[in-house]
Amino acid sequence: MEAIDIIEGPVTLLDRSDVDTDQIIPKQFLKRVERTGFGEFLFYDWIRDGEIELEPNPILVSGRNFGSGSSREHAVWALDQFGFQAVVAPSFSDIFFSNCTKNGFLPVALDEEDCQALATAGRGRIDLESQTVSWEGGEASFEIDPEIKRRLLGGLDDIALTLQSEDEITAFESGPGGSYGPVTTALD
Amino acid sequence: MPKTMFEKIWEAHEVRDELIYIDLHLVHEVTSPQAFEGLRMTGRKLRRPDKTIATADHNVPTDGTPTARLIADTLSRKQVETLEKNAADFGVPVYSLGSATQGIVHVIGPELGLTQPGMTIVCGDSHTSTHGAFGALAFGIGTSEVEHVMATQTLVQRRPKTMRINYRGTLGDGVTSKDLILATIGELGTGGMSGYVVEYAGEAIRNLTMEQRLTVCNMTIEGGGRAGMIAPDETTYEYMRDRPGVPDDFEAAVEGWKQLPTDDGAVFDHEIEIDASAISPMVTWGTTPGMVVQAGGRVPDPADMGTPAQRESAERALQYMGLEAGTPIEEIRPERVFIGSCTNSRISDLREAAGAIKGRKVAESIRAMVVPGSSLVKAQAEEEGLDRIFEEAGFEWRGAGCSMCLGMNPDILIEGERCASTSNRNFEGRQGKGGRTHLVSPTMATAAAIEGHFVDIRNWN
Ligand code: SF4
Numbered sequence: 001m002e003a004i005d006i007i008e009g010p011v012t013l014l015d016r017s018d019v020d021t022d023q024i025i026p027k028q029f030l031k032r033v034e035r036t037g038f039g040e041f042l043f044y045d046w047i048r049d050g051e052i053e054l055e056p057n058p059i060l061v062s063g064r065n066f067g068s069g070s071s072r073e074h075a076v077w078a079l080d081q082f083g084f085q086a087v088v089a090p091s092f093s094d095i096f097f098s099n100c101t102k103n104g105f106l107p108v109a110l111d112e113e114d115c116q117a118l119a120t121a122g123r124g125r126i127d128l129e130s131q132t133v134s135w136e137g138g139e140a141s142f143e144i145d146p147e148i149k150r151r152l153l154g155g156l157d158d159i160a161l162t163l164q165s166e167d168e169i170t171a172f173e174s175g176p177g178g179s180y181g182p183v184t185t186a187l188d
Numbered sequence: 189m190p191k192t193m194f195e196k197i198w199e200a201h202e203v204r205d206e207l208i209y210i211d212l213h214l215v216h217e218v219t220s221p222q223a224f225e226g227l228r229m230t231g232r233k234l235r236r237p238d239k240t241i242a243t244a245d246h247n248v249p250t251d252g253t254p255t256a257r258l259i260a261d262t263l264s265r266k267q268v269e270t271l272e273k274n275a276a277d278f279g280v281p282v283y284s285l286g287s288a289t290q291g292i293v294h295v296i297g298p299e300l301g302l303t304q305p306g307m308t309i310v311c312g313d314s315h316t317s318t319h320g321a322f323g324a325l326a327f328g329i330g331t332s333e334v335e336h337v338m339a340t341q342t343l344v345q346r347r348p349k350t351m352r353i354n355y356r357g358t359l360g361d362g363v364t365s366k367d368l369i370l371a372t373i374g375e376l377g378t379g380g381m382s383g384y385v386v387e388y389a390g391e392a393i394r395n396l397t398m399e400q401r402l403t404v405c406n407m408t409i410e411g412g413g414r415a416g417m418i419a420p421d422e423t424t425y426e427y428m429r430d431r432p433g434v435p436d437d438f439e440a441a442v443e444g445w446k447q448l449p450t451d452d453g454a455v456f457d458h459e460i461e462i463d464a465s466a467i468s469p470m471v472t473w474g475t476t477p478g479m480v481v482q483a484g485g486r487v488p489d490p491a492d493m494g495t496p497a498q499r500e501s502a503e504r505a506l507q508y509m510g511l512e513a514g515t516p517i518e519e520i521r522p523e524r525v526f527i528g529s530c531t532n533s534r535i536s537d538l539r540e541a542a543g544a545i546k547g548r549k550v551a552e553s554i555r556a557m558v559v560p561g562s563s564l565v566k567a568q569a570e571e572e573g574l575d576r577i578f579e580e581a582g583f584e585w586r587g588a589g590c591s592m593c594l595g596m597n598p599d600i601l602i603e604g605e606r607c608a609s610t611s612n613r614n615f616e617g618r619q620g621k622g623g624r625t626h627l628v629s630p631t632m633a634t635a636a637a638i639e640g641h642f643v644d645i646r647n648w649n
Contacts, residue, residue: 016504017497018378018476022615027596031247031263033221033270045617063497065379068412068476069615070594071314072219073330091379094348094414095314095328102332145346147206158332159232162340165207169342172203180200181211182302182433184241184281 001104003155007085007126009058011135013119017063021096024067024075038074039081056083059126061119063089064112067096073103080105086126088133090115101148104155108133114140128153190451193419194350194385197325197448201308208345211307213337214293215242215280217271218596219312223335224274235341237279241302244268244284245292246596250559250586255286264597278338291562291588294318294530298402299564301431305420305445310337315530315612316415317408321401322428323420323448325385328409348385348414349457352450355390357465362646364540365400366532366610366629368392369407370470372462374480381413384458387450388418392464398427399536406531407612410477419449469645471517472614472627474505479614481517483632483644489513508616509624510604517642522608522626524601525556525637526619527583529593529611532630533561537610538569541630542577544645550582551640557584557599559591583637595620608636 029041046052060079066089067075076099079087086106100107108126110118110133118124121135128149132141144152151158162169172178191199201209213236220242227234234240244256247264256272259265268285275282283290289300294315297303303319309326310316312334319326329343337343359368373380386408393401401418408416425442428434435441468482479502481488490502490513506513511520527533527541538560550556558578560566566588569575575585592599593611601607601623610633614625628636635643 017501020476020615022594022613022618026617026621027594030218030596031267033225033267035222035225045621065382065412068378069314069409069613071312071328071330073222073312073332076330091382093412094383095330099330099332102330147344158344159230159336159339162207162336162342162344165204166340168203168207169209169340172209173341177200177209181239181304181307182435183238184212184302184433185238185279187241187281187300187302187432 001155001157004104004106004128004152007058007106010055010123011059011061011119011121012055012057014052014054014060014062018065018068019062020069021067021072021075022069025072025078030072030074035077036081038078039083042078042082058085059124060084060087061089061115062087064091066092068093071095073099076100076103076105088115088118101152102158104152106152108142110140110142114138190453192350192450192454192456193323193387193417193448194325197306197308198347200306203342206345206347208308208343210310210337210341210343211239212302212309213240214297214309214311214316215240215334216246216293216311216313217244217267218246219331220274220334221267221270222331223338224278226335227278227338232339234278234280234338239341240280242271242275242280242282243290243293243296244271246590246594248285248589249597250589250591250599252587253285256284259285261598288563291564292530292533292590294406295534295561295565298322299431299562301428301433304428304434305424306448310343314409315406317413318402318406318530320408320415320417321398321405322424323417323445325415325417327415349383350387351381351384351458352387352389352456354459354461355388355392355464356461357463358392358395359464359467363467363469364629364631365396365403367467367470368464369404370472370477370480370627371467373407373411373478374470375462376411378410378476378478379412381408381411384413385415385417386413388416390464393418394421397536398423399534402534403531407477410612420445469629469632471632471642473509473511473517474502475508475614475616477612477614477627479505483517483642485517487511487513487515487517518644519641520626521553521641522606522636523554524605524607525554525633526559526592526607526609526611527557527630527633528559528561528591530561531612532610533559533565535565535568537630538565538574541634542574544631544634545577545581545638548581548638550637553640554637556582556637557586557592559586560588563588592619594618608633608642
């Protein structure tokens with residue numbers, strides 16, 4: 001995962017709320033078994049129908065409840081591979097937010113007015129370290145979980161980090177918790 | 189200190205702060221290939237194949253294609269075959285196309301007795317919330333997290349907030365658990381449960397059967413919730429008894445599960461109350477599950493909406509749906525009817541739908557299909573003769589899978605087609621590009637199929 005620090009540049013506005021992952025990457029493109037090749041199909045139906053046009057700028061601004069619906073991580077891969085580096089919106093679905101942070105793609109929650117101001121300014125600068133977004137004539141700060149921030153700043157691989165606690169996992173498994181639940185391999 | 193059911197389960201699974209042990213990992217063909225690829229690239233093992241199970245559901249055709257090798261669509265075939273190969277390579281049991289126990293991942297977990305109270309369950313699918321109906325903590329994850337669980341059997345998780353919805357009173361005649369959850373989302377909005385694990389409680393919930401409870405928890409994600417839960421009780425244990433995956437000493441397990449329900453006096457971050465007796469049969473009119481109205485009502489007027497953003501979304505939705513504000517819901521005429529999906533494709537859903545037919549026929553103007561949620565549901569329904577009831581009425585009877593819930597397989601709507609669907613999402617293009625979806629209960633879908641337009645099931649018999 002690539003480390004994030006400063007994301008700066010022009011802003012693309014997608015002025016809609018409840019943008020769901022079915023729109024971000026329609027299902028007909030979910031049949032790939034690789035992690036790449038999704039960028040060109042971003043918002044495929046909306047773009048093909050001429051409903052929206054999108055510039056691959058560093059920052060995407062959109063409406064509330066962004067990324068709702070299906071858990072498909074393909075949505076984040078598509079946004080990232082299209083050329084966006086961060087998405088700024090008043091709120092996000094939980095799974096989408098988490099998927100972003102696993103891919104070095106930055107979700108930033110700002111209130112509605114700040115989102116509008118950033119979009120109007122047309123250019124912005126997101127500083128993850130100081131948790132601020134600035135644009136001509138304005139600035140706002142955003143919240144982010146300190147652990148997630150640490151991982152994003154360092155570009156750290158979650159699995160490698162967790163495997164550093166392997167002894168604790170093994171200890172848990174040898175306690176009562178380790179044998180809770182069914183044994184799937186015994187079913188056949 | 190009194191604790192909520194969520195707290196009890198969470199605390200029993202903390203390996204350390206914010207690292208949660210996972211008891212069951214459900215895997216399907218769409219969100220797993222990149223995770224298996226990740227394991228291979230890093231030379232990691234899948235830590236606990238015995239806590240993992242895979243099935244093929246999203247992509248499979250429902251026309252009776254017997255094995256993956258014969259799937260006509262090249263990309264779908266590749267994805268299902270990749271699942272089979274990955275499962276074999278990493279030692280994971282797999283129920284692929286042709287297996288007697290293949291089916292929608294959220295249908296087979298409960299039916300095989302794999303879903304049990306007190307467990308943590310994850311799957312690369314947002315409707316994993318379904319399994320919470322057993323008093324489990326179950327939620328959807330993305331592909332990176334799928335890989336994380338494969339490699340470590342744990343998940344890094346911030347502790348979510350808790351919410352309890354207390355339903356006062358009982359549901360009226362003809363009103364189903366599907367209507368209960370649609371009405372709840374209509375009231376709270378699609379982001380109303382955002383950030384919360386939601387416990388559904390109260391008399392109306394206690395009175396539901398196990399399969400009706402699954403429908404409620406299933407759609408938690410449509411309200412933005414992380415997970416939905418219902419306390420286990422005798423209904424739960426009766427449903428589970430004698431299923432293949434349950435503990436050998438079942439009675440001892442039940443004694444343990446009885447400790448799970450939320451203690452009196454436990455505190456939730458948020459609590460709300462909803463009057464269950466006031467809920468009517470519901471039909472969605474727009475392009476989010478929160479855009480929903482009583483079957484006896486009318487398509488709302490965007491002009492009456494609260495904020496400019498809501499007005500704009502509603503206008504856009506009406507345009508997409510090809511509907512005029514003020515149209516009575518009962519005058520809306522679907523061309524397709526779909527009974528299926530992880531929301532409503534279990535044996536009791538099919539029994540209810542078949543029971544409502546009473547010798548009548550599907551309207552000429554409608555193409556209707558019934559898609560059982562699993563191969564076991566299909567076999568059971570056929571043993572009971574439900575397939576014949578459906579077919580004699582003019583419904584198509586299909587093989588198990590997600591089918592037209594998301595149209596990743598050959599079952600799709602064509603541009604502009606209108607569908608009464610028992611599934612969970614009415615997003616633009618969800619069932620096929622340009623397709624128009626109205627979410628309803630199985631009996632409401634059956635009535636629409638026969639009459640050729642929606643009816644309030646309470647005035648129909
Ligand atoms: S039936 Fe629909 S919602 Fe359920 S798992 Fe399949 S695609 Fe997802």
